[in-house]
Amino acid sequence: MNETLISGGTFFGYPFMTFVPIVSGFGPRADPFHPGQIENHNGVDMGGVPGTPALAMISGKCSASAFDPDLNGNYVRIDSDDGIWQIGYAHFERCNVAFGEYVNKGHIVGFVGSTGHSTAPHLHLTIRKNGQAIDPAPILNALKGL
Numbered sequence: 001m002n003e004t005l006i007s008g009g010t011f012f013g014y015p016f017m018t019f020v021p022i023v024s025g026f027g028p029r030a031d032p033f034h035p036g037q038i039e040n041h042n043g044v045d046m047g048g049v050p051g052t053p054a055l056a057m058i059s060g061k062c063s064a065s066a067f068d069p070d071l072n073g074n075y076v077r078i079d080s081d082d083g084i085w086q087i088g089y090a091h092f093e094r095c096n097v098a099f100g101e102y103v104n105k106g107h108i109v110g111f112v113g114s115t116g117h118s119t120a121p122h123l124h125l126t127i128r129k130n131g132q133a134i135d136p137a138p139i140l141n142a143l144k145g146l
C-alpha cells in the first residue's frame with residue numbers, strides 16, 4: 001500500500017491490510033431502508049467480511065468510541081493533530097480504541113460488523129475536512145495506487 005501526503009503534514013494510510021472494495025459510493029443514493037426515497041450518503045461502504053480489522057487512516061486522537069443503536073452502531077472517530085481531518089468508522093462488530101486514546105496510523109480501531117442501522121456487515125467510512133464530509137473514494141484510490 002502507498003502512503004500519500006494529503007494536507008499540511010497529515011499522512012493517510014489505507015483503512016485495511018488488504019484491498020477491500022467500495023460497495024456503495026458517496027452522495028445521493030436509493031435509501032436501503034426507505035424504498036423509493038433518496039438519501040445523501042455521507043461516506044462510502046466498504047467490504048463485508050465480519051471481523052476484518054479496520055485501521056486508523058491517520059494518526060490522531062480518538063474523539064469518539066461509542067455505541068449508537070439507531071444509526072452508527074459501534075463507531076469510532078479519529079481526529080488529525082491539526083484538527084483539519086476527521087475519519088469516522090461505523091457499524092463495527094466491536095471498537096478497539098478508547099475515547100481520548102491517541103492512535104498511530106495503521107492501528108486497529110475496530111472490526112467490521114453490522115451493528116446499528118445496517119443491512120449487512122460493512123464498514124461505513126467517512127472523511128471530514130474542516131467538518132465537511134468529502135468523498136473518500138479519491139483518497140482510497142490514491143492509496144491503492146489507482
Ligand SMILES: [Zn+2]
Pocket residue numbers: 041043044045123124125
Ligand atoms: Zn454507509
